[in-house]
Amino acid sequence: MTNQEQSTVGARCQLRRPIRVGVIGVGNMGQHHTRVLGLLKDVELVGISDVNVERGIDTAAKYRVKFFENYLDLLPYVDAICLAVPTRLHYKVGMDCLQAGIHTLIEKPIAATISEAESLVNAAAEHNCILQVGHIERFNPAFQELSKVLKTEEILALDAHRMSPYSQRANDVSVVLDLMIHDIDLLLELAAAPVVKLTASGNRASADSNYLDYVTATLGFSNGVVATLTASKVTHCKIRRLAAHCKNSLTEADFLNNEILIHRQTTANYITDHGQVLYRQDGLIEKVHTSNIEPLHAELEHFVHCVRGGDQPSVGGEQALKALRLASLIEQMALDGQIWQQSDWNYQYLNTPLSTVSR
Structure with a gap:
């Protein structure tokens, strides 16, 4: 097999690899993200993180994934993140994800302030990341x-x-x-x-x-x-x-x-x-x-499609x-x-x- 053929096969294998996704924040909405991600085809739910350790461990055990007390420790293992933390934390956690080159879905609203939202949009462009916002309707x-x-x-x-x-x-x-x-x-x-x-x-x-x-x-x-x-x-x-x-x-x-x-x-x-x-x-x-179809299921399918294919989210x-x-x-x-x-x-x-x- 030539080097070009090996490269082509390798690219196809990479294309078929499941998208590795994590969830940060497993409160009311994050629980649903975790549930749906576990059902999606070609998606590997890698782990979750939450400041509430007891809730995080219970959720991780329920879906048989790893719990990360510090969300930064989860980032090296994923291609994409679903972010469902309180609005005041969207900017800090979102910036950490985007600057690490992680495709990110942030629950609405995108941020607590206009300036924070503008910074997140710029960071996504700078790091060539998909940034989708959870306007689920x-x-x-x-x-x-x-x-x-x-x-x-x-x-x-x-x-x-x-x-x-x-x-x-x-x-x-x-x-x-x-x-x-x-x-x-x-x-x-x-x-x-x-x-x-x-x-x-x-x-x-x-x-x-x-x-x-x-x-x-x-x-x-x-x-x-x-x-x-x-x-x-x-x-x-x-x-x-x-x-x-x-x-x-x-x-x-x-x-x-x-x-x-x-x-x-x-x-x-x-x-x-x-x-x-x-x-x-x-x-x-x-x-x-x-x-x-459940709206969240359709939303997350769209996110994964954009991550895999490079399309911009709706x-x-x-x-x-x-x-x-x-x-x-x-x-x-x-x-x-x-x-x-x-x-x-x-x-x-x-x-x-x-x-x-x-x-």
């Missing part, structure tokens, strides 16, 4: 089908509701960064135009709370689409809905029940010989069938940074009660790509 089958439906519709307005009862989970950020940021990302994708106007208001569950627990915002886009977002941590039921008001239809997506309904106006009269209307149809409701650092910029502005507007319009400096801040990233 992009992979929800209901959103996937909604996007297809709306490609043939003229959108007039978008309306998103994301409500939850109070929980101790993710209590280190406001409802904007915890819940609303999901819909911010979805609306930016669907509207596909710059934001030119914004109003927002919000409230806290208690006077001594450090963060907003209920926020509503109204956005105006340069293409004329208007959007309303409402997010709550103090609603006594769980709601995940997005409605698209279009010129010829109303399309409603229920992300919890994985259901899409399309309402169309079609008036038809059925008349007897004597001129009496026996039946009148004023509207038609279509139900769109969606797949049953929700990379740039997209996540854009969502974080808008979320931060909404949060500030809700606190101040001000109205922002395109003439303000924020227009360029929201809609200018990060110029320091190599393309």
